[in-house]
Amino acid sequence: MKWWLAVLLAAWLQAAWLPFIRPFDVVPNLVLAVIVLGTLRLSVSAGLGIAIVGGLLLDLAGGGWFGWSMLVLTAVVLVIGFVNIQVGWEVDGWWVPVLVTVVATAVIACGIWLSVLAQGGQIEWSVVLKSLLLELVTNIVVVLFGRMLIDRRWSVKGGM
Amino acid sequence: MRRGSWRNRIVVLVATVACIVGLERLGALWPVHWLWGHTVAPIGGLIAGGGQDVGKTLTNWTRIKDLAVENSRLELENANLRQRLAADAETQRDNEILRRELGLAAASVIRQVNAEVVAAAPDSYRQYVWINKGSSENLKNGYAVMSAGSLIGVLSEVQTHAARVTLVSDPDFRLAAKDQDTNAAGILIGQLGGGLVLEKIGQSDSVKPGDTVTTSGLGGEVPAGLYIGQIESVDAKSDVVFQSARLVSMVRPRDLRFVAVVLP
Numbered sequence: 001m002k003w004w005l006a007v008l009l010a011a012w013l014q015a016a017w018l019p020f021i022r023p024f025d026v027v028p029n030l031v032l033a034v035i036v037l038g039t040l041r042l043s044v045s046a047g048l049g050i051a052i053v054g055g056l057l058l059d060l061a062g063g064g065w066f067g068w069s070m071l072v073l074t075a076v077v078l079v080i081g082f083v084n085i086q087v088g089w090e091v092d093g094w095w096v097p098v099l100v101t102v103v104a105t106a107v108i109a110c111g112i113w114l115s116v117l118a119q120g121g122q123i124e125w126s127v128v129l130k131s132l133l134l135e136l137v138t139n140i141v142v143v144l145f146g147r148m149l150i151d152r153r154w155s156v157k158g159g160m
Numbered sequence: 161m162r163r164g165s166w167r168n169r170i171v172v173l174v175a176t177v178a179c180i181v182g183l184e185r186l187g188a189l190w191p192v193h194w195l196w197g198h199t200v201a202p203i204g205g206l207i208a209g210g211g212q213d214v215g216k217t218l219t220n221w222t223r224i225k226d227l228a229v230e231n232s233r234l235e236l237e238n239a240n241l242r243q244r245l246a247a248d249a250e251t252q253r254d255n256e257i258l259r260r261e262l263g264l265a266a267a268s269v270i271r272q273v274n275a276e277v278v279a280a281a282p283d284s285y286r287q288y289v290w291i292n293k294g295s296s297e298n299l300k301n302g303y304a305v306m307s308a309g310s311l312i313g314v315l316s317e318v319q320t321h322a323a324r325v326t327l328v329s330d331p332d333f334r335l336a337a338k339d340q341d342t343n344a345a346g347i348l349i350g351q352l353g354g355g356l357v358l359e360k361i362g363q364s365d366s367v368k369p370g371d372t373v374t375t376s377g378l379g380g381e382v383p384a385g386l387y388i389g390q391i392e393s394v395d396a397k398s399d400v401v402f403q404s405a406r407l408v409s410m411v412r413p414r415d416l417r418f419v420a421v422v423l424p
Contacts, residue, residue: 011282015290019280020414021214026284048173056180060192061282061290067181074173112285116352121331124353131284131353 011057044081272420287330302381336378356407
């Protein structure tokens with residue numbers, strides 16, 4: 001239940017609060033952070049549910065290809081599950097959420113850029129590439145901060 | 161977990177996402193949109209307002225050195241505008257007298273609906289905001305939206321109690337505009353990254369930095385004469401059919417709180 005509330009709150013803050021603060025002139029992806037941390041803490045199935053809801057909310061609030069956020073966020077969960085179960089990598093290290101966040105942030109940004117190019121739009125590459133770098137940094141900070149909070153305070157062990 | 165189980169999971173997942181996208185295309189997700197419009201619009205304004213206050217405070221801290229310079233520039237601009245306003249008032253009075261003497265109808269007054277910004281694009285790239293007024297206030301797609309005397313965008317999606325405003329600096333934005341000083345016409349296009357360009361200006365037309373750009377009123381629901389911005393630079397090459405001009409826009413999505421939708 002905590003994770004469902006967390007993803008709803010994250011989506012809401014990401015649409016109604018963070019765009020007006022824009023730390024370093026970017027909007028940190030809170031929903032992505034919740035999904036990455038939730039999947040690492042819970043199960044892949046639970047992570048998929050959270051990803052579909054979080055992605056749907058971002059798609060509703062967003063203006064690119066409808067379904068893109070949902071697809072990328074659920075793919076993130078599947079990749080985490082695949083790496084954990086099939087490959088057997090250690091997923092407790094700090095670098096796992098960081099790596100997943102970096103790849104997912106870049107893929108989501110590329111999706112937005114492609115949707116603009118596909119519709120004949122124009123891109124100021126110097127500005128958007130700088131934004132991507134800053135977004136990567138802020139998303140990494142958010143996910144590491146979230147991981148620290150979970151480790152120290154929440155100690156979630158059960159289901160949702 | 162077995163390989164087959166993963167394959168099934170991926171298939172189910174892709175099918176679920178495809179179903180949701182398909183339902184959206186068919187317009188069957190209206191309850192979700194309704195819920196979004198009825199939760200974000202009423203309460204979102206409070207959260208957005210709080211975010212704007214925090215954002216402005218942070219901006220002021222980080223830009224404290226530039227504020228004095230900006231203040232001086234704004235004071236000068238304010239003085240110039242006061243002078244221009246006085247001249248315009250005189251022109252308006254002459255215009256009214258001439259209209260009366262010639263028996264012409266009075267110039268139309270712009271009707272508008274005021275609204276509050278309740279949400280914005282949840283990513284770092286797209287440029288649009290949600291407002292708390294919709295079709296219940298007779299708003300429709302394509303209506304112009306103003307803030308602080310400038311055109312900031314047009315309505316691109318209207319729900320019952322909420323509407324999305326695509327800002328002039330969004331790559332989806334397209335609008336007929338003209339150089340007010342020389343009457344050179346073009347198409348205003350937003351760029352991903354916040355840029356604003358006036359394109360398709362004829363080679364024989366004259367445009368120069370500092371010129372004022374306004375809406376031309378051609379096509380759509382946007383009336384003529386709405387201020388958009390000023391030309392910053394002109395890209396004119398002899399081997400191309402059209403020239404283009406880069407504009408300075410006053411639109412800052414994070415500073416938008418109250419806007420006015422212009423009714424045609």
